Amino acid sequence: MTESTAARVAVPETITVNGSAEPLAAETIAALLAARNIESGARGIAVALNGRVVPRTAWDRTTIAAGDAVEIVRARPGG
Amino acid sequence: MTTDHKTTDPLVIAGRSFASRLFLGTAGYPNRQVMLDAIAASGTEMVTAAIRRISLAGEEESLVDLIGDRAHFLPNTAGCQTARDAVLTAELAREALGTTWIKLEVIGDRELLYPDVEELLRATETLVAAGFTVLPYCNDDPITCRKLADAGAAAVMPLGAPIGSGLGICNPHMIETICARSAVPVVLDAGIGTASEAALAMELGCAAVLLNTAVSKANDPVRMAAAMRAGVEAGRLASRAGRIARKRHAEPSSPQLGLVGT
Numbered sequence: 355m356t357e358s359t360a361a362r363v364a365v366p367e368t369i370t371v372n373g374s375a376e377p378l379a380a381e382t383i384a385a386l387l388a389a390r391n392i393e394s395g396a397r398g399i400a401v402a403l404n405g406r407v408v409p410r411t412a413w414d415r416t417t418i419a420a421g422d423a424v425e426i427v428r429a430r431p432g433g
Numbered sequence: 434m435t436t437d438h439k440t441t442d443p444l445v446i447a448g449r450s451f452a453s454r455l456f457l458g459t460a461g462y463p464n465r466q467v468m469l470d471a472i473a474a475s476g477t478e479m480v481t482a483a484i485r486r487i488s489l490a491g492e493e494e495s496l497v498d499l500i501g502d503r504a505h506f507l508p509n510t511a512g513c514q515t516a517r518d519a520v521l522t523a524e525l526a527r528e529a530l531g532t533t534w535i536k537l538e539v540i541g542d543r544e545l546l547y548p549d550v551e552e553l554l555r556a557t558e559t560l561v562a563a564g565f566t567v568l569p570y571c572n573d574d575p576i577t578c579r580k581l582a583d584a585g586a587a588a589v590m591p592l593g594a595p596i597g598s599g600l601g602i603c604n605p606h607m608i609e610t611i612c613a614r615s616a617v618p619v620v621l622d623a624g625i626g627t628a629s630e631a632a633l634a635m636e637l638g639c640a641a642v643l644l645n646t647a648v649s650k651a652n653d654p655v656r657m658a659a660a661m662r663a664g665v666e667a668g669r670l671a672s673r674a675g676r677i678a679r680k681r682h683a684e685p686s687s688p689q690l691g692l693v694g695t
Contacts, residue, residue, distance in 0.1 A: 372486040372487065373486070390487070392487075396495075397495055397497040397498060398495050398496060398497035398498075398529050398530060399487070399529055400484070400525040400526070400528035400529035401528075402521060402524075402525055405521060407521075407524045407525055407527075407528050409528060410528065425486065425521075425525070426486065426487045427484050427485060427486055427487065427525050427529065428484075428485065428487050428495070428496075428529060429482045429483070429484060429495075429496050429497055429506070429508065429526070429529050429530055430482065430483045430484070430485045430496055431458075431459040431460040431461070431462075431468070431482065431483065431496055432458065432459060432460050432481055432482050432483025432484075432508075432509050432511055433458030433459075433460045433461075433481055433483075433509070433511065433596070433597075433645035433646065
């Protein structure tokens with residue numbers, strides 16, 4: 355095993371959620387949301403994976419991989 | 434019996450009919466009950482909303498659940514500085530709120546909150562092609578308004594004054610020019626401070642008024658919402674009635690003949 359490979363193995367796999375890095379723990383968008391107490395039926399919520407919107411109906415089957423960037427947004431008061 | 438002379442005519446944008454020509458923002462109220470009461474007092478049928486990252490600190494009650502069936506949502510892309518960010522925000526809004534309507538805002542400066550016309554046009558073209566009903570917040574510039582309409586905007590929303598400034602309509606002649614020439618409805622968006630300014634917007638030929646701060650930051654938001662409703666209705670009626678020409682001299686309204694003592 356080369357030194358660089360060892361270093362790569364030692365680094366935990368991470369994703370970015372709303373601009374902040376975190377360990378890759380959830381396998382799917384649905385699981386990532388569930389960990390934040392957001393149910394699949396929650397109104398006013400939307401998710402983007404790597405700059406593309408993931409429709410609510412696809413949250414269950416959309417898997418997350420290391421290096422992915424996820425945006426979780428909701429409707430808020432605005433002008 | 435017709436009551437046409439008493440009521441405002443419906444506004445139609447992209448095939449959707451509105452009895453109220455006032456669109457209201459949902460931000461900055463003292464509390465959520467005041468916001469709901471102001472929405473009711475305004476008579477509005479469409480309210481704006483922002484799309485923002487969820488808070489990790491926990492969430493308050495959902496705006497969607499609060500508004501319920503009271504009004505349509507017009508989500509915005511407030512704060513976006515590039516067409517790319519605005520397009521993604523619009524796509525997220527469509528998913529979050531189940532509407533293809535978008536108040537398209539692409540600003541060129543975070544302090545001025547002034548529109549970036551190039552990015553705005555680019556985002557309008559992209560979103561129209563993607564099937565959105567695009568209502569761009571734009572400069573009080575008839576050329577920009579024409580280009581946006583040509584690009585497929587369902588309405589154009591020129592600013593009366595900078596967002597949140599309450600300065601009213603700084604260039605009424607240009608707003609009137611835009612209204613006279615526009616192929617799509619003109620919605621006066623931003624700058625309104627009080628009811629007479631909302632009435633003026635309508636008198637200048639605007640199809641509707643969109644405002645937020647003037648109501649949410651008034652001492653009594655619910656009363657101001659009612660005032661805005663009355664102002665918009667009065668202005669629309671006056672616009673349809675047609676004002677008298679301005680003269681530089683007095684002209685008596687009472688008969689000249691038969692004066693006592695002559």
